[in-house]
Amino acid sequence: MTNPHHDDTTPARRQATDAPARTERFENPGLPPHVPRRADEDPKAAKRAEIQVVVLFTLSALASIAFVIAYFAIDPDLKGYLLGIGEINLFHLAIGITTAVSLLGIGLGAIHWAKTLMPDEEVVEQRHPQVSGDDDREAVAQTLSHGWRSSQLNRRSAILGSAGGALGLFALPIALPVVAGLGPRPQGLYTTNWTEGTLLRIDPSNAAIRAGDVTQGSVFHVMPDGWVGHEAVEEHGAEEAMIAKAKDQVILVRLDPSLIKSQKQREWGYEGIVAYSKVCTHVGCPVALYEQQTHHLLCPCHQSTFDMTDDCNVIFGPARRPLPQLPITVDGDGYIVAAGPFREPVGPSFWERERPGLMGVE
Structure with a gap:
């Protein structure tokens, strides 16, 4: 009597039964017929x-x-x-x-x-040896023709x-x-709102700065008098205030006078207090990171680094020009004022930037 639950197939027979059927080969149908336009x-x-x-x-x-x-x-x-x-x-x-x-x-x-x-028309090109003979070259020339x-x-x-x-x-x-x-030509970079006697004011508090308030290692972000906060927007309009904010921004730092290497930097400063444009000479980002121990200014965009003790010359990064210095002095009340405008265009480089006479200074 046969056991209905007994599997009498051998492992080899079961493997052959479970194997997928082999796909039959078929002829290449070729390309569909060309339909003329x-x-x-x-x-x-x-x-x-x-x-x-x-x-x-x-x-x-x-x-x-x-x-x-x-x-x-x-x-x-x-x-x-x-x-x-x-x-x-x-x-x-x-x-x-x-x-x-x-x-x-x-x-x-x-x-x-x-x-x-x-x-x-679709064309099938059969594989052929890499080295071409004269006949093949002739065929290519005919094909191109x-x-x-x-x-x-x-x-x-x-x-x-x-x-x-x-x-x-x-x-x-x-x-x-x-x-x-x-x-x-970027005419706006030739001139700023800094002129002789312009009062330096802290941005955004609009407070004037006495030379005695600037301690060694302290940093002030300043704008020219009349161009800070809502007063500038109300007086000059939002667009002009924004342009001034972009090109007039200055960083003010007091250094140990013995560390300053440049004679021009000493003459344009006041008792170790120096002011430089914050507009990076690479692509115009605001240079606002000051390292008190190394006296380096860093641009956060592309890491250009400027040495404040050496006329803000570039010591690292893609910038190729030092930051322009703003000459400063103090007025009769001891407040820091600009001793004159920038002597070169602020911001990134452009053609003819160094041509003599562009800013009235030969």
């Missing part, structure tokens, strides 16, 4: 596609020319109102739109050209000319800002 069969459709491509490339070229015109014709400070956005800089809006249209025309023209006129002819550039010179013009003119929006110095 309308432009392949209808000369009129091909001509329309050619005209459309030329229009797109021409639109790109016109936008590049419009970029150049806008770059020189529109005041960079001109403001306008755009519905849904609010106040906007019209100079930035104009160069942004013209750049976008120039690039969009090239992209759409190339895509439309490829989809309607250029060959779209065939590709040139099938691209229809030899018969559609309008596309070739318009594409070349669009690509050539598109270089203008890229090259012009570089050649022109990324905009007008």
Whole structure:
């Protein structure tokens, strides 16, 4: 009698039964049949596609020319109102739109050209030895020649000319800002609100500073009189106050006079008290980290380090210029005032920065 719960299959038989069935091989179906496009069969459709491509490339070229015109014709400070956005800089809006249209025309023209006129048949290239013989080279030359002819550039010179013009003119929006110095000369960096007799005030408390209050190792972040806090916004407007905040900021430190190495630094300071621009000469970040033991000033953005005992020369980091020094003295009441303006532009480097006479100082 057979036990219904007894498995009389051997392990080998069970393994063969459980193994997955081997997939049968099948023939390579190959590439699907080529479906011709309308432009392949209808000369009129091909001509329309050619005209459309030329229009797109021409639109790109016109936008590049419009970029150049806008770059020189529109005041960079001109403001306008755009519905849904609010106040906007019209100079930035104009160069942004013209750049976008120039690039969009090239992209759409190339895509439309490829989809309607250029060959779209799929080709399979079999593997072959890496070393090419004369026959293979001849075949490649024939293939390239065939590709040139099938691209229809030899018969559609309008596309070739318009594409070349669009690509050539598109270089203008890229090259012009570089050649022109990324905009007008930064006139604002030549002048600040520091003049002879300007009182130094602590930012943001607006308190004046007596020389006796500046102890050795102490640090004050100061602004010129009339440009601190809400009073500056109310008197000069928010935009002017913001610009002043960006370029007029100064750090005031008292050093041991015996540690100062530069004669100019001594003459432009007062009893070891020196004042330097806080605007980093690398990319304009505020240099506000002072190490009391080493007398180093550090920029938090890219770690440029300046030695305050040696005319704020750079000792580490990407900055390549020392921080400009503000000459200071004291008035009759003992308050620290500026002995004159900065003698060089503050902030990052730019072309012609060191040309004599730019700030009235030879």
